Amino acid sequence: MSSAKQKDGAATGVREITYAEAIREAMSEEMRKSDDVFLMGEDVGVYGGAFGVSVGMVDEFGEDRVRDTPISEAVIVGAATGAAVTGMRPIAEIQFSDFITIGMDQLVNQAAKIRYMFGGAANVPMVIRAPAGSGTGAAAQHSSSMEAWYTHVPGLKVVTPSSPYDAKGLLKSAIADPNPVVFLEQKLLYRVKGPVPEEEYTIPLSSSEVKREGDAVTVVTWGRMVNRCLEVADELSREGIEMEVVDPRTLMPLDEGPIVASAKKTGRVLIVHEAVQTGGYGGEIAARIADSEAFYYLDAPIKRLGALDVPVPYNPVLEANVVPTHEKITAAVRELVQ
Amino acid sequence: MAAKTARTGKSSRAGSRPSDSLTAEQLTDMYTKMNHIRAFEEKVAYFFSRGMIHGTTHLYIGEEATAVGALAPLSDKDLITSTHRGHGHTISKGIDLNRMMAELLGRSNGYCKGKGGSMHIADLSRGNLGANGIVGGGIPIAVGAALTLKMRKQDQVVVSFFGDGALNEGSFHESVNLASVWDLPVVFVCEDNQYGMSMSRHKSINLDDLADRAKAYGIPGKTIDGQNVFEVYDAMVEAIDQAKKTGPVLLVSETYRYMGHSKSDANRYRTKEEINEWKKRDPIAILRAEILRRGTADEKTLDGIEAQTREDIEAAVRFAEEAGEPDVNDIINDVYA
Numbered sequence: 001m002s003s004a005k006q007k008d009g010a011a012t013g014v015r016e017i018t019y020a021e022a023i024r025e026a027m028s029e030e031m032r033k034s035d036d037v038f039l040m041g042e043d044v045g046v047y048g049g050a051f052g053v054s055v056g057m058v059d060e061f062g063e064d065r066v067r068d069t070p071i072s073e074a075v076i077v078g079a080a081t082g083a084a085v086t087g088m089r090p091i092a093e094i095q096f097s098d099f100i101t102i103g104m105d106q107l108v109n110q111a112a113k114i115r116y117m118f119g120g121a122a123n124v125p126m127v128i129r130a131p132a133g134s135g136t137g138a139a140a141q142h143s144s145s146m147e148a149w150y151t152h153v154p155g156l157k158v159v160t161p162s163s164p165y166d167a168k169g170l171l172k173s174a175i176a177d178p179n180p181v182v183f184l185e186q187k188l189l190y191r192v193k194g195p196v197p198e199e200e201y202t203i204p205l206s207s208s209e210v211k212r213e214g215d216a217v218t219v220v221t222w223g224r225m226v227n228r229c230l231e232v233a234d235e236l237s238r239e240g241i242e243m244e245v246v247d248p249r250t251l252m253p254l255d256e257g258p259i260v261a262s263a264k265k266t267g268r269v270l271i272v273h274e275a276v277q278t279g280g281y282g283g284e285i286a287a288r289i290a291d292s293e294a295f296y297y298l299d300a301p302i303k304r305l306g307a308l309d310v311p312v313p314y315n316p317v318l319e320a321n322v323v324p325t326h327e328k329i330t331a332a333v334r335e336l337v338q
Numbered sequence: 339m340a341a342k343t344a345r346t347g348k349s350s351r352a353g354s355r356p357s358d359s360l361t362a363e364q365l366t367d368m369y370t371k372m373n374h375i376r377a378f379e380e381k382v383a384y385f386f387s388r389g390m391i392h393g394t395t396h397l398y399i400g401e402e403a404t405a406v407g408a409l410a411p412l413s414d415k416d417l418i419t420s421t422h423r424g425h426g427h428t429i430s431k432g433i434d435l436n437r438m439m440a441e442l443l444g445r446s447n448g449y450c451k452g453k454g455g456s457m458h459i460a461d462l463s464r465g466n467l468g469a470n471g472i473v474g475g476g477i478p479i480a481v482g483a484a485l486t487l488k489m490r491k492q493d494q495v496v497v498s499f500f501g502d503g504a505l506n507e508g509s510f511h512e513s514v515n516l517a518s519v520w521d522l523p524v525v526f527v528c529e530d531n532q533y534g535m536s537m538s539r540h541k542s543i544n545l546d547d548l549a550d551r552a553k554a555y556g557i558p559g560k561t562i563d564g565q566n567v568f569e570v571y572d573a574m575v576e577a578i579d580q581a582k583k584t585g586p587v588l589l590v591s592e593t594y595r596y597m598g599h600s601k602s603d604a605n606r607y608r609t610k611e612e613i614n615e616w617k618k619r620d621p622i623a624i625l626r627a628e629i630l631r632r633g634t635a636d637e638k639t640l641d642g643i644e645a646q647t648r649e650d651i652e653a654a655v656r657f658a659e660e661a662g663e664p665d666v667n668d669i670i671n672d673v674y675a
Contacts, residue, residue: 035489038489064489065489067520069516070512070515070516070519072512072515072516074478074508074509074512075478075481075509075512075513075515075516077478078477078478078479078481078482078509078512078513079478079479079481079482079485079513079516080482081478081479081482082419082467082478082479082480082481082482082483082484082485082486083482083483083485083486083489084482085462085467085479085482085483086417086467086482086483086486086487087486088485088486088489090482105472105475105509106475106478106479106509109471109472109475110470110472110475110478110479114468115672115673115674115675116453116672116673117450117453117454117458117460117468118449118450118453118454118458118460118462118468119448119449119450119451119452119453119454119672120451120671120672120675121449121450121460121461121462122460122462122468123675124675125675154673155673155674157674178675179674179675253674
């Protein structure tokens with residue numbers, strides 16, 4: 001449990017750092033450990049990345065290991081793949097996760113499939129980091145949450161950290177992983193602070209975590225929606241409704257044990273995600289629960305709450321209302337526990 | 339459309355060509371490899387015609403001089419990326435023919451344990467980063483491999499093969515540009531076999547000389563006669579040297595595939611006359627004539643090599659057939675490391 005670690009860590013040096021700083025620390029620590037690890041992407045050097053995640057890294061590691069690329073997403077992903085197959089551990093930043101679509105052939109047909117197509121003869125240890133999600137007023141082509149796309153590609157791992165602590169620990173594991181990992185960062189979380197230990201730690205991929213214990217309803221959620229669900233939980237707790245919030249943290253491969261266990265415990269499940277509802281990963285989680293022994297413990301149908309099935313709009317009021325709002329989540333929980 | 343006559347070499351400076359110094363052993367090795375490619379593919383074509391291999395295949399027959407000439411100057415440590423029409427590159431780079439044939443036959447002892455087939459054979463231990471089912475798909479991977487070489491300061495080179503069709507893929511453009519701005523040691527080898535499936539390259543690209551594309555990326559580009567293994571070899575020796583010293587080079591090898599694009603091809607887009615015109619400049623015949631002219635081997639020796647290559651392919655078939663089908667339980671393995 002990260003909360004336990006954080007509490008333990010409090011005595012031995014925990015500071016509050018931002019999500020972006022946590023990611024930068026993870027990359028820098030791994031780059032200090034191994035010359036095979038390097039960062040490349042658009043404007044990751046002197047500029048420090050579009051969201052400032054890699055600010056200062058070029059000063060420590062130089063332009064050879066913090067590589068500014070042309071605006072060429074296909075070859076950014078493909079070159080990472082080629083470097084990975086030949087023994088490096090590249091981290092490629094795609095400036096907005098929407099732009100991964102431009103490198104989709106290299107990600108889906110190359111990086112993800114190479115190992116299988118070659119009968120297990122190749123490893124592809126690479127990380128594609130990309131900011132996902134809406135809320136910045138950047139409209140439809142800079143705001144998508146497309147994690148379900150990548151979960152549908154065997155060979156890829158998909159990570160969606162919701163806190164600075166998780167971001168750092170999971171990214172270090174992603175860099176060490178021998179497979180291609182799509183690491184989806186939340187642009188609205190970049191400046192959010194949280195406790196992170198001074199000492200080194202990692203969080204294994206495929207380790208779902210109960211972020212908050214409760215007995216009334218299980219809410220499975222990830223990314224930016226975790227904090228929102230925790231806020232709702234604090235409010236409803238005053239009414240005596242105790243939500244259990246489970247964050248898968250890694251969507252693929254999914255650690256479904258804690259999700260199923262929670263569903264058995266509460267008998268009621270709501271799945272909340274920022275991605276559009278239709279075809280979203282919430283459907284997969286609902287199916288996993290329905291397929292498990294938790295089915296026999298359910299007191300109500302499994303509910304999903306994703307974004308409306310529209311591209312992300314520009315106007316701030318429209319944008320705020322396209323994703324699950326505080327009010328919608330609250331209403332959905334109330335309806336489930338009635 | 340009439341066959342466009344392949345260009346003759348411009349690089350030739352009499353008496354100073356690297357190919358003039360090829361040893362008898364090297365020439366024999368080239369002749370063996372070209373015959374291995376042809377014999378392998380003739381066997382594959384036969385199996386397809388008899389329904390003994392499923393899926394599809396893309397045959398390289400007629401283009402052998404490009405793969406063999408391009409890879410002869412490489413060391414074992416140098417790397418390649420290949421294409422859907424990759425048997426020639428794979429055999430030229432050095433491969434276990436047995437395991438290669440076994441893979442086409444989908445056997446458990448194939449290179450990919452029956453999971454890849456013709457379009458996905460790789461041998462990382464010999465620097466072959468794989469054939470590729472996506473047109474242009476291997477080019478970015480070659481650039482990434484070259485980045486590894488540069489970052490590790492390794493004195494090696496990557497050769498990336500692709501066809502004329504790939505010249506119009508974004509991956510080509512992005513890759514050559516990145517290799518150029520990062521001075522990466524890559525030789526981009528475009529095998530212009532005149533057609534992307536049925537699409538004539540004269541209709542798909544508005545250039546007489548495809549090597550002109552190199553100018554757009556600020557790198558050297560050259561078009562060579564892909565039927566003449568010596569011209570390919572000489573151009574590659576120079577290109578490898580350049581790639582290591584100053585960065586990428588584009589070579590366009592003018593060649594021709596004798597067979598259809600894949601097994602479904604009825605050849606409606608070209609004439610028998612055109613095919614026959616190209617066959618007059620058969621790459622194996624050109625190499626054979628030159629070996630005989632130089633006197634490094636005689637007719638009998640060369641006939642013996644041809645017979646041996648056919649026997650090697652028969653042995654590969656026996657190796658494959660002795661192995662079982664893959665275990666169905668192995669389907670789920672090898673997705674993740």
